[in-house]
Amino acid sequence: MTNLAVQQLIDAQSPDGGWGAYPGAASRTEATALATLALWANGPGDAEDGFAAGSRWLETRQLSSGAWPLADDIPEPSWSSSLATLALSHFAPDSERTARAGGWLLRQEGRGTPWWGKLFYRLFPDRRAVDLDPDLVGWPWVEGTFSWVEPTSYASMALKRLRVALPHGRVASRIDQADRLLVDRACHDGGWNYGNASVLGDALWPYPDTTALALLALADRPDLPQVGDGLAALGRLLDENDSILALGLGGLAFRAHGAPEAAGVRERLTDRLEDRRGGELRALAWAALALADTDDPLGVRGA
Amino acid sequence: MPDRREFLRVAAGATAGVALACRRGEPQRWTPAAVRKPARSPVAIVPAASYDEALLLDAVRSGLAAFDLDVRGRRVVLKPNLVEFDPRGVINTHPALVAATIEAFRLGGAREVVVAEGPGHRRDNEYLLSASGLAAQLRDTGARFVDLNHDAVRKVELASRFTDLRALYLPQTVLDADLFVSMPKLKTHHWAGVTLSMKNLFGIVPGAVYGWPKNVLHWAGLGGSIIDINAVLDVPRFNIVDGVLGMEGNGPIQGEAKEVGVLVFGADPVAVDATGARLMSIDPWKIDYLAAVDPFLGNTGDDRIEQRAEPLSRFRTDFAVIDSFAGVKVTPPVGGV
Numbered sequence: 128m129t130n131l132a133v134q135q136l137i138d139a140q141s142p143d144g145g146w147g148a149y150p151g152a153a154s155r156t157e158a159t160a161l162a163t164l165a166l167w168a169n170g171p172g173d174a175e176d177g178f179a180a181g182s183r184w185l186e187t188r189q190l191s192s193g194a195w196p197l198a199d200d201i202p203e204p205s206w207s208s209s210l211a212t213l214a215l216s217h218f219a220p221d222s223e224r225t226a227r228a229g230g231w232l233l234r235q236e237g238r239g240t241p242w243w244g245k246l247f248y249r250l251f252p253d254r255r256a257v258d259l260d261p262d263l264v265g266w267p268w269v270e271g272t273f274s275w276v277e278p279t280s281y282a283s284m285a286l287k288r289l290r291v292a293l294p295h296g297r298v299a300s301r302i303d304q305a306d307r308l309l310v311d312r313a314c315h316d317g318g319w320n321y322g323n324a325s326v327l328g329d330a331l332w333p334y335p336d337t338t339a340l341a342l343l344a345l346a347d348r349p350d351l352p353q354v355g356d357g358l359a360a361l362g363r364l365l366d367e368n369d370s371i372l373a374l375g376l377g378g379l380a381f382r383a384h385g386a387p388e389a390a391g392v393r394e395r396l397t398d399r400l401e402d403r404r405g406g407e408l409r410a411l412a413w414a415a416l417a418l419a420d421t422d423d424p425l426g427v428r429g430a
Numbered sequence: 431m432p433d434r435r436e437f438l439r440v441a442a443g444a445t446a447g448v449a450l451a452c453r454r455g456e457p458q459r460w461t462p463a464a465v466r467k468p469a470r471s472p473v474a475i476v477p478a479a480s481y482d483e484a485l486l487l488d489a490v491r492s493g494l495a496a497f498d499l500d501v502r503g504r505r506v507v508l509k510p511n512l513v514e515f516d517p518r519g520v521i522n523t524h525p526a527l528v529a530a531t532i533e534a535f536r537l538g539g540a541r542e543v544v545v546a547e548g549p550g551h552r553r554d555n556e557y558l559l560s561a562s563g564l565a566a567q568l569r570d571t572g573a574r575f576v577d578l579n580h581d582a583v584r585k586v587e588l589a590s591r592f593t594d595l596r597a598l599y600l601p602q603t604v605l606d607a608d609l610f611v612s613m614p615k616l617k618t619h620h621w622a623g624v625t626l627s628m629k630n631l632f633g634i635v636p637g638a639v640y641g642w643p644k645n646v647l648h649w650a651g652l653g654g655s656i657i658d659i660n661a662v663l664d665v666p667r668f669n670i671v672d673g674v675l676g677m678e679g680n681g682p683i684q685g686e687a688k689e690v691g692v693l694v695f696g697a698d699p700v701a702v703d704a705t706g707a708r709l710m711s712i713d714p715w716k717i718d719y720l721a722a723v724d725p726f727l728g729n730t731g732d733d734r735i736e737q738r739a740e741p742l743s744r745f746r747t748d749f750a751v752i753d754s755f756a757g758v759k760v761t762p763p764v765g766g767v
Binding site for chain 1: 551552553554555556557560561577580582583599620638639640641642643645646648649680684752
């Protein structure tokens with residue numbers, strides 16, 4: 128049976144085959160990559176035409192560098208390339224364009240802390256403004272800026288899916304660094320903020336969406352204590368958050384880690400979808416992925 | 431060796447040591463398109479002791495009445511500061527004030543009042559709007575909300591050069607507004623010193639293009655980015671500061687509540703923010719971006735600010751700041767600055 132989120136995604140698909148951030152908005156890569164992946168994960172049936180059109184939208188927007196722009200009217204290579212690459216790693220894993228996308232991702236790096244900043248960290252560790260390891264490099268939202276939890280999680284998920292197809296040494300090194308960065312950025316009481324654990328000595332609090340994304344990126348690392356702490360934090364956070372984005376991503380993260388909370392979140396998510404009115408289409412796509420019948424919809428755990 | 435303040439900026443993702451004031455021999459950093467400084471800038475300080483809805487409506491109408499502001503038939507875009515779920519009511523522009531402002535502009539004959547924001551930290555708008563109480567106010571007032579992080583955009587060339595950004599994608603909802611109203615909270619800010627009408631414009635920079643927390647702006651230089659965004663926004667503007675309950679210390683999120691009991695109104699964002707700083711006993715001339723914009727964008731000096739409604743001295747309060755901004759405080763916190 129087609130899950131409710133899939134049906135709502137099909138209803139919201141734009142005539143050009145993509146999806147906008149909201150229903151009726153111009154198509155963008157983030158929502159299109161997630162929605163197309165969600166339709167693929169939910170198998171053929173009513174979604175087949177929608178999947179084919181979404182897949183074509185992604186194919187025709189890929190730049191020669193391997194990256195994707197955010198949208199037709201914002202032509203620069205964008206962070207949403209990670210999500211398009213993740214989608215392609217599922218339904219076109221051996222294609223030339225997927226390898227090109229993975230190659231572009233490997234070349235992207237967050238801007239590091241300058242040498243004198245690192246020196247300052249080492250000389251005055253108690254005066255650090257932000258609590259993080261300045262040597263770790265992940266992925267930024269925009270080229271030339273800092274590495275953040277969310278774009279690093281997206282890129283790490285995509286590369287873990289493609290690690291066999293890409294140059295072994297380079298991909299292993301970037302994945303290892305991404306894992307270490309996520310471990311380093313975990314909040315003191317578990318879970319992930321969008322950035323790091325504290326600023327000016329005050330602890331930052333974790334968010335459900337960034338916590339779930341980090342847990343998805345670390346789905347193959349159940350050995351890490353931050354994963355157990357993160358799952359516990361996610362459970363607490365979802366007690367107070369009923370949004371479709373939080374329940375979709377949270378449910379997906381629980382499933383990826385085989386956590387028993389997944390069933391309850393799935394039930395709440397289904398209830399919420401029944402009274403859904405509008406809202407972000409990327410949230411709907413994450414919900415559709417969370418409700419897919421496959422055991423590990425993002426496939427990071429077994430990658 | 432860099433000093434602590436300089437390091438803090440870089441640690442936040444900022445470019446080190448951006449000097450905003452022009453040095454002798456340097457080319458001017460703004461084009462004629464950025465020059466909007468009026469001869470004098472009226473600013474009204476209106477008492478508002480609580481977030482009671484009826485009281486706020488009276489206060490907002492009273493504040494707007496102090497200006498020659500004709501909104502009949504116009505499309506007004508309100509831009510509150512919506513950052514984080516906050517049960518204390520200290521972080522965000524209070525939803526009751528947003529609702530009162532919607533009502534006040536409608537009573538003034540506005541064709542449409544839209545609420546628009548692009549939260550800089552959280553991407554879960556459904557949760558943020560609901561938990562903050564803004565969703566309920568939007569439902570009750572029937573006002574439309576536009577997510578500026580994902581709005582359609584146009585690329586605009588900057589009118590000033592306080593950063594190397596050169597151009598920015600900005601939301602069409604803002605660029606097409608008949609009147610754009612910045613509605614910040616009266617807060618200290620751990621990287622910028624204060625966050626008011628001008629800093630509130632970080633929320634119009636689309637996260638989908640520039641990421642969360644709009645990190646491109648931090649790397650480009652916080653103060654310079656505040657100036658460049660404000661200088662390029664060439665639409666009719668107004669500002670209403672929520673100073674009923676402000677935030678001191680480690681703002682804009684983790685500071686402490688500070689009761690002030692005022693709303694601040696004005697069309698010149700520089701004069702409004704300079705007044706807001708003075709209300710917090712902070713010298714606006716020591717906030718780099720407020721000092722740098724005085725020659726062209728608006729009035730920082732109190733000799734060019736025409737105080738309307740209540741006198742500033744009645745509500746001036748001593749806001750705590752973090753150590754790295756100790757130097758911006760007025761000492762002692764009385765008298766003209």
